[in-house]
Amino acid sequence: MEFPPMSEATQALSRLIDIMARLRDPVAGCPWDREQDFATIAPFAIEEAYEVEDTIARQDWAALPDELGDLLLQVVYHARMAEEAGWFDFATVAGMIGDKMVRRHPHVFGDATLQAGQWEDEKERERQARREEGTLAGIPAALPALLRARKLSARAARVGFDWPDARDVLDKVDEEVAELKAELDSGDRARITDELGDVLFTLATLARKLDIDPEACLRQANAKFTRRFTAMEQDLARRGTSLPDSTLAEMEAGWQEVKRRER
Structure with a gap:
């Protein structure tokens, strides 16, 4: 060629x-x-x-x-x-x-x-x-966890193991959150970790059903949090105070003010 x-x-x-x-x-x-x-x-x-x-x-x-x-x-x-x-x-x-x-x-x-x-x-x-057997074979374990979760659920979906639409996945998210809440009072760290993992995996699956990259979603959320937190900190500095010297209520009020300005 x-x-x-x-x-x-x-x-x-x-x-x-x-x-x-x-x-x-x-x-x-x-x-x-x-x-x-x-x-x-x-x-x-x-x-x-x-x-x-x-x-x-x-x-x-x-x-x-x-x-x-x-x-x-x-x-x-x-x-x-x-x-x-x-x-x-x-x-x-x-x-x-x-x-x-x-x-x-x-x-x-x-x-x-x-x-x-x-x-x-x-x-x-x-x-x-390459003699890689099994539906999930070949998905690198070293991938970022959210990305790997999305790929695992996508590979499973190729053989029909999937929810009909995104709203069904959202119902599953609610179910997993309810199970996490039930474990919070137990104080069993291993079980809480397991349930939180289920919530995150299901959220990655929801992102796939919506054709959205979950890593991109989280990066966007990180950037938004950074932007708003920094703005709140700067607002406090202009008023002659700082985060360590502020109460949680004052910080929450500052946070809501930053959000209001972004609208």
């Missing part, structure tokens, strides 16, 4: 790969970079992915290339360590994802027509090829 040449991008990527090789050089490389391994670098990949997402959410397009570069560096870093171990190299990584994209898009790169569920059907064939 022929694709147009991308000489500038190819040169820039080749330079980055060479830079990483130099950084990892056992003699002339950077001491910090030489000491790293897969386990120590992996958390940076997650962090950089979140920074990309945050930049997009803020629509900071000027900063996005830099953040994407940080994320790309993580791929190059892991590929270099794998090459040093004799397992694979960056070309293997790029080749495999290229092959996968072509395979999953036969309506673009072949003569097939686009079918509903085509992407998931191909992923299922890939799981079977």
Whole structure:
């Protein structure tokens, strides 16, 4: 399959790969970079992915290339360590994802027509090829918990294990909250934790039924809380007081004032 040449991008990527090789050089490389391994670098990949997402959410397009570069560096870093171990190299990584994209898009790169569920059907064939058995196989345990909950419920829904609509899920949320309330008086931390987990899982399922990303919902709520709390704190400071010196009633009044201004 022929694709147009991308000489500038190819040169820039080749330079980055060479830079990483130099950084990892056992003699002339950077001491910090030489000491790293897969386990120590992996958390940076997650962090950089979140920074990309945050930049997009803020629509900071000027900063996005830099953040994407940080994320790309993580791929190059892991590929270099794998090459040093004799397992694979960056070309293997790029080749495999290229092959996968072509395979999953036969309506673009072949003569097939686009079918509903085509992407998931191909992923299922890939799981079977990897001998991953079971409906829920292949969903990484290390995913953020809300995101994994959404994926687990979505995978179960593909085989019919699902509620008819969002209102039915909302009824289930009420049921789980009632069970949590019943456990609060028991003081049994393990049972309370279990019931709270059920509430959160069901909320993630509700988000899926509404076609909303639960992680995005919580990030939005975090941002709103941060904005309102900071505004309340600043209002108090302008009046010559502070949060530690305020009563809960005063803080609640300040909170409601900030909410009123946002309407």
